[in-house]
Amino acid sequence: MDATSGAARTAATTRWPGLTGLRVLDLSRLLPGGFATLLLADLGADVIKIESPGAGDYGRLVDPGTFAALNRNKRSVVLDLREPEGRETLLRLVERSDAVVESHRPGVLEKTGLGYARLRAANPRIVLCSISGFGQSGPYAARPGHDLNFLALSGFFAVPHREAGLVDRVGVRVADTAGAMYAALSTVVAVFGARATGEGQHLDVSLHEAAAAWAAPLALSRHNRAGPDEDPLVTGDNDVFVLACGRRLALATFEDKFWIAFRHRFAARFPALADDAYDRREDRTRARQTVRTLLADVFAQHDLAWWSAALSGLDVPWAPVYESAEEFLADEHVAARGLVGTVAGPPGGGPQAQVRFPVLFGAGLESLRGAAPAHGEHTAEVLAEIDAADRRHEEPQ
Numbered sequence: 001m002d003a004t005s006g007a008a009r010t011a012a013t014t015r016w017p018g019l020t021g022l023r024v025l026d027l028s029r030l031l032p033g034g035f036a037t038l039l040l041a042d043l044g045a046d047v048i049k050i051e052s053p054g055a056g057d058y059g060r061l062v063d064p065g066t067f068a069a070l071n072r073n074k075r076s077v078v079l080d081l082r083e084p085e086g087r088e089t090l091l092r093l094v095e096r097s098d099a100v101v102e103s104h105r106p107g108v109l110e111k112t113g114l115g116y117a118r119l120r121a122a123n124p125r126i127v128l129c130s131i132s133g134f135g136q137s138g139p140y141a142a143r144p145g146h147d148l149n150f151l152a153l154s155g156f157f158a159v160p161h162r163e164a165g166l167v168d169r170v171g172v173r174v175a176d177t178a179g180a181m182y183a184a185l186s187t188v189v190a191v192f193g194a195r196a197t198g199e200g201q202h203l204d205v206s207l208h209e210a211a212a213a214w215a216a217p218l219a220l221s222r223h224n225r226a227g228p229d230e231d232p233l234v235t236g237d238n239d240v241f242v243l244a245c246g247r248r249l250a251l252a253t254f255e256d257k258f259w260i261a262f263r264h265r266f267a268a269r270f271p272a273l274a275d276d277a278y279d280r281r282e283d284r285t286r287a288r289q290t291v292r293t294l295l296a297d298v299f300a301q302h303d304l305a306w307w308s309a310a311l312s313g314l315d316v317p318w319a320p321v322y323e324s325a326e327e328f329l330a331d332e333h334v335a336a337r338g339l340v341g342t343v344a345g346p347p348g349g350g351p352q353a354q355v356r357f358p359v360l361f362g363a364g365l366e367s368l369r370g371a372a373p374a375h376g377e378h379t380a381e382v383l384a385e386i387d388a389a390d391r392r393h394e395e396p397q
Contacts, residue, residue, distance in 0.1 A: 016363035018044030022191060025050055025093055026074065028103035029057045031173055032131045032207060034070035035180035037101055040187065041073035042357040042367035048382055049076045049373065050090065056375040065345070069354050071372035072343055078376035081112055090114065091122045092386050098191045099127040101183065106136045116202040126200040127190040131183050135206035150175035154211035155219030160234050179210035236291030237284055240321060245303035248321035251295065256281055262316045270298045329353060344371035
């Protein structure tokens with residue numbers, strides 16, 4: 001593969017090769033495709049983001065900060081795929097790439113003349129990863145949708161968290177990120193398969209199915225249960241509690257040893273905890289509402305500072321609930337692990353805090369290498385690379 005500049009760009013990321021030498025063309029927009037290719041770029045792949053003329057990826061306009069976090073370590077090339085010249089240039093890039101990631105609705109790529117059959121004709125080893133809401137086939141394939149719709153149909157809300165009350169929607173886009181992770185993993189597996197067999201393939205990634213796969217171990221085991229009051233995973237002592245100051249604290253004394261340690265530590269101050277009737281998991285589960293009410297009353301008597309001091313050093317799973325990014329960034333464990341670093345932010349802004357690739361490789365990995373590219377920043381560079389590759393190919397051997 002002729003990816004000289006891209007390889008040089010990623011070679012310094014680690015002391016080991018990672019995904020250096022793997023080239024991915026990113027035709028996607030917004031979160032799912034952007035997060036999938038971010039994972040690949042962080043690990044050393046040369047990810048070339050193909051953007052339309054004008055504004056480019058819609059994410060640049062909607063949320064520049066999130067766009068910057070999703071597109072570090074990538075190169076941006078502007079191609080007008082509505083025009084023959086743009087499509088021809090893309091196919092020249094496909095000839096020298098391992099994978100294409102796209103997130104259009106099913107059938108859109110085919111209508112532009114760039115469906116899998118056409119890409120495969122340009123490069124039999126190409127892997128096309130298509131990320132869509134409901135997959136490339138089935139009754140819902142043509143439906144529009146966003147993260148909340150996929151979660152609604154996935155079983156996500158079928159997993160109870162308390163005896164009473166509906167399951168709340170979380171702010172993190174769970175279906176989008178789950179689908180992105182499956183897309184990234186499957187793309188790498190398919191690329192290595194293509195290198196072994198000489199044959200690429202079309203990957204059909206459904207965000208709905210990805211969310212269902214995450215929810216299924218808990219959701220399907222709830223099948224035929226009357227409700228959360230019969231669910232062994234719905235407990236009173238594995239929950240979030242409001243403190244006297246209005247802040248929240250998460251307690252997870254699911255195992256007996258943790259409940260007993262907590263109870264013994266505070267029984268003298270809170271007489272309700274002197275009762276050993278709930279020292280066994282099955283007893284706490286059976287009396288889940290009583291236990292939760294007991295704990296809610298206990299925690300409501302002091303503020304976060306008091307509870308943090310009282311629980312410090314006690315071998316019990318607890319944590320303050322961070323309600324802001326500032327609290328997360330100030331966490332001593334986050335700092336000690338080097339979880340957050342900075343890269344250049346959107347144009348006009350200063351450095352932006354970003355979370356590194358969340359695995360520490362023994363051989364090293366510097367994932368916070370480069371800022372998200374400006375729109376079309378690398379068009380000339382990438383086109384010069386493929387022109388040079390064509391000239392080398394045409395030279396007599």
